[in-house]
Amino acid sequence: MQQDGEWPAGLPPVRAVPAEEVRAALAGTPTVVVLDDDPTGTQTVRDLPVLTRWSAGDVDWALAQGAPAFFVLTNTRSLAPDDAAARTREVVRTCRDVARRRGVEVIVASRSDSTLRGHFPLETDVIAAEVGADAVVLAPAFPDAGRITLDGVHWLADGDTLAPVAESEFAADATFGYRHSRLADWVAEKSGGAIPADDVAEVGLGSLRAGPVTLPRARVIVLDAVVDDDLRAGVLAILAAERDGARFVYRMGPSFVRARVGQGGQPPIADADLRDAVGTGHGLVVVGSHVARTSRQLERLGARRELARVEIDVPTVLDSDDAHLDDVVAQVADSLEHRTTVLSTSRTLVTGRDEAESLEIARRVSAALTGVVGRVAGPDSAASPPAYVLAKGGITSSDVATGSLRADRAWVRGSLLPGIVSLWAPASGPPLVVFAGNVGGEDALADVVDRLEEAACA
Template sequence: MPRPVIVLDDDPTGTQTIRDVPVLTRTDPDHLRWAFDQGGAGFFILTNTRSLGPDEAAARVDRVAREVRAVAAERGLDPVFLARGDSTLRGHFPLETDVLRAHDPAAGVLLVPAYLDAGRVTVGGTHYVAGPDGVRTPVGETEFARDATFGFTQSHLPAWVEEQTGGRIRASDVLRIGLDDIRLEGADHVRELLRKAHDGRVVVVDAERDDDLRIVADAVLRAEAEGQRFVYRTGPSFVRARLGQSASAPVPAASLRAEDAVAGGLVVVGSHVAMTTRQLERLIAARDPLVVELDASRPSDPGQQRALADEIVNALAERTVVFRTSRTLRRGRSAQASLAIAREVSAAVVDVVRAVLERTRPAFLVAKGGITSSDVATEALGMSRARVEGTVLPGIVSVWRPIDGLAPGLPYVVFAGNVGGEDGLLDVVKRAERSD
């Protein structure tokens, strides 16, 4: 029997490639028992560690792993942990896999950041990001590498591992599985290469198409069936392959709109990456929603928050509303100071959205940005259990159905900040509004 895969998602956008999988935001025994009882290959746990400092992130991953293992032991199960991270290499690596290996010291570490649906591929050990024109840029040369909290310089994954570990793991010690290994030699050969991965050795995996990852997943399953152990740090595409799913058609437009709701939907935008800003501009130009803006220079001002909530509630009765943070990004003097600012702004967004949801039920709810979508799910919606219904834009944007919280059943669209074409946000809103 395959071991259940527990995906620790550092923000909710890791569900963007899959369908019909449970999601938890809490890990007390009753919630974990519910998730295990749903059957299937595994489930997601939203840890939101990308919004936390290193010490908090480590403590959260450790706690979640302990809680999962305790409930799994009740059922005689031996879970596999997959730390889903950003396909543009931002996040707590190697911290999260180090913590997971403390629970399983023999494990090798598979690093598979590819996100094929969004043009993030790994070829020759180098990770690339494709722009709207399809041109591939080494990830270390993109805006993502200049992230205020998780910045880096290297694009070649073995060198990136050495950079991230401060030289503790040398690039020359990283095992590579290349496209020739996968395509020419096949799963048997990949399985033999994986035999070299133990005691924390990092394995980086090339991937350019879904079949590459299916072959690797097949080899991994064989290895695990023979008793070899791994922890994973991957982008969204390997999650789909490891769970045994293939790409699926978008969910029907009708399922994106609640029936017992007011006229308008609510689009919450916290991400500041360039693609989000362009998508927002296209949406505003094409649909003319009401735009309500949180002044990020004074996010905790209660007067501002009350006024924004009132304006949104009143407008939703007639039209779709975009609630965004001001577009000027505030940075601190250090990575941790910048993260603290982001968390303060996100908390204010959550306060406003929760105040809106306590008074009205939008026709749909879209959250743009990883930290934003996590905080809206857990703090504004107050949900602890949900199911990923499927994708809205294939392989890029997912829709959840909350099972509890302030708005059970409300279609909740989780849209990462750094994916999709320039019309991506517009396309999602048009479908949710049932408009051509």
């Protein structure tokens, strides 16, 4: 829901910063390696490579494509802190080693949630130690989805109403909850005081819209942003500082990725291109997200079209009942022959006694979900593949891509709604639609499925 410069009221007028200006400034700069803690960072961009594994050969392939950036899907948001740190370190070292052998440089970035969930500052600390970075640029704004940063405070929009992010359901996350909406205070909170608020500098909207910006010196630099022009103004300041020798780690939402690679907002994939991208028959919608927004979207999807609904019962899975999963596989394979099929976990969220136990439960449930999808739509399945697989929820999308479809290398082809919901074209297998759990209005899932089913049945 990209907004104009008069929203909220009383803001300074937008300073137009065309994407072409950023692309010109990118000439001769290193490739950006975007470590994505789930795959939804791809939803604002198109025509960039994605890796779901990070062998030297995979990284070499991605660098050979000549794109200004590529994504490495680390899925660290689903991992415990020590495992997330180890994986981040492994990916950074592999990418730097391959780049060194090719005689090129890379910049390593950390893409995470626009509602502030994820391992921070753990991941940026690991990256900074590996690459020798001076500071972290914190830019979580995602204007397409109504997430903006203003006066150093991160906000969520619901229609014309703005609410501080700490008052949202996302701040109550069982694993990554928080209390503060001002990003300087959030940094201090998440770092346990290791990075005090006084060590966080805010680059305000007034500065970004007044003219060229010189970035302040600080351990963390927060960028205000209400529209993409604000982010592109920040990117130009970052590129200027990097030309003068500064080394940053970016902790960013999806919109900063688009700004940093010099892409502007683009319309969703055209119907004709979508028909070429999907298969024939019906699609499989895989739902792992438990946020209220996803539940409402599921209700609207069911009200709009006839669906086959197949549910994995979470308590039964936690009791290690394999016969239940065999039955679920049979139901999904049969229903796909006749209609769009929704595969979901039971809607009551089961959490553990602490963060570690909650993560372990989430991993077991995700393994069950992706195992079923792999048996129906994966490369070893004997069944006819679905026309497409739509994965709802960031961690769900990651696990479906890596565990179910084994889509090691793919291209992001674009979005299915303005600025949200991305279509991947894997090297083999059905196309994958990556749909974050926390984006889109109540009709968004139904709108996307309508487009996909019309394309598949054309």
